[in-house]
Amino acid sequence: MAKSTFNKAKVSAIVTCVPENHRFLEDDIDTLYNGDIKQVNRIKKSIGLNKRHIVDGDVTTSDLCEKAANKLLYDMQVSKNEIDAIIFVSQTPDYFQPATAAYLQGKLDLSENCAAFDVNQGCAGYVYGLWLAHMMIETNSCSKVLLLAGDTLSKVVNPLDSNVATLFGDAGTATLIEISESQNPSFFTLHTNGKKFDTIIQPEGAFRKPSKKIINDERIFETSEKRSLKDFYMDGAAVFNFSIETEPKAIKEILEFSGVTQESIDYIIFHQANKYIISNIARRLKIPLDKAPSETTGKYGNQSSASIPSTICDAINNDVNEKELNLILSGFGVGLSWAACQLTLDKIYCPDIIYYK
Incomplete structure (x- = not known):
């Protein structure tokens, strides 16, 4: 088991971006549930599903993360030269090669001194990304790390598959982790x-x-x-x-x-x-x-x-x-x-x- 304690890092900001495009459970009542409104209502009550936001067209996870990152950097008045590393956590990258983090480093106009790499992780990926960012700061390798975590699983889910089609929504997030003098480990x-x-x-x-x-x-x-x-x-x-x-x-x-x-x-x-x-x-x-x-x-x-x-x-x-x-x-x-x-x-x-x- 990986077990770690960190004393030098803190989370300073979190921004989430979702696509405006969305679907309600009822929108799929005919294609997935044979028009059975009782079944739809049972799913809403038992599992808690109702609405999901999904991308359309050519929008990707990196687009959502880029918008979240730009808002974070602008509102926090963080200089783009201050970001020492960018971590992109996702299982829906733009390309197999190169790393989407490298693409985003260029789109965000970050310094060439910024490290950039992808992490292929899903449901536990945000905690994995925080762990890596904290480690990089704890070892004095970085002062500010930009963690971008998101997925657009709607692109890989068959819209006719009632087992998964209505479960997944799309989102991109940006989190700033930086060096801290706080006493909170x-x-x-x-x-x-x-x-x-x-x-x-x-x-x-x-x-x-x-x-x-x-x-x-x-x-x-x-x-x-x-x-x-x-x-x-x-x-x-x-x-x-x-x-x-x-x-x-x-x-x-x-x-x-x-x-x-x-x-x-x-x-x-x-x-x-x-x-x-x-x-x-x-x-x-x-x-x-x-x-x-x-x-x-x-x-x-x-x-x-x-x-x-x-x-x-x-x-x-x-x-x-x-x-x-x-x-x-x-x-x-x-x-x-x-x-x-x-x-x-x-x-x-x-x-x-x-x-x-």
């Missing part, structure tokens, strides 16, 4: 179970041909007009079981490692898989639901690597703008990977979610 724990890599997978599209010798779940090869091997696949039941089994342990682990009590945590921000999963995890941990926001999925969809910063901007931005908060951030999913951190956000810049038109 940050704590991280990270895990991986790659033996279950095919629980969430896009089988085709890269360089390995899908093979039953490697992929264990034979349902992945069951294709139709609703899903090809180039489309996103998820074993929903396995993901649910993984989530409710690992997340309570992950939260207890980060609390023990950081030495803080659950009662002293202001909010636990989970990856917004869906409301049903989050409420189940919260119940197992005996966390009051108002301490574990779960409404963001219903407004914007499951935003993969962007869901944690998006939830901060959506659900608690007024609080983090005005006072010091002790938080736990916890991501879990594709990989299978899970990661948690305990940190303090102290009157950071965190505006309402902005829209990409």
Whole structure:
């Protein structure tokens, strides 16, 4: 297990950008639910789905992250020469080559002295990105790191696949991590179970041909007009079981490692898989639901690597703008990977979610 404590870094700002284009669950009632409004209402009530924001045309994850980054840099009055590194966390890059981070470094007109690299991570990716940024500052390699995390999974989900089509929304986020003299340490724990890599997978599209010798779940090869091997696949039941089994342990682990009590945590921000999963995890941990926001999925969809910063901007931005908060951030999913951190956000810049038109 990767376990880290950092004392020199802080999060100063978080900005989230989502596409203005959106769809309500009812918009797919005929194509996905045979016109059954009762089924739609059951899904809205049980899972918490309602609306998702998705890109149209040629808009990519980098476009959303670029807009979020420009707002952050302008409003925070950060000189573009001050950014020492840019980390792009996503599983929907613009290109296989070059790294989208390099492309964004040029688009944002950052200094040539800026390091730039991509991290191929999804649901736990934001915590992974924070871990890397904190490490870079802790080792005196950087003073300011720009973390850009986002995904446009609507581009890889078959719109006819009722198992996943209505789950996922698109978003791009920008987070500024910088050197700090604060006495508030940050704590991280990270895990991986790659033996279950095919629980969430896009089988085709890269360089390995899908093979039953490697992929264990034979349902992945069951294709139709609703899903090809180039489309996103998820074993929903396995993901649910993984989530409710690992997340309570992950939260207890980060609390023990950081030495803080659950009662002293202001909010636990989970990856917004869906409301049903989050409420189940919260119940197992005996966390009051108002301490574990779960409404963001219903407004914007499951935003993969962007869901944690998006939830901060959506659900608690007024609080983090005005006072010091002790938080736990916890991501879990594709990989299978899970990661948690305990940190303090102290009157950071965190505006309402902005829209990409």
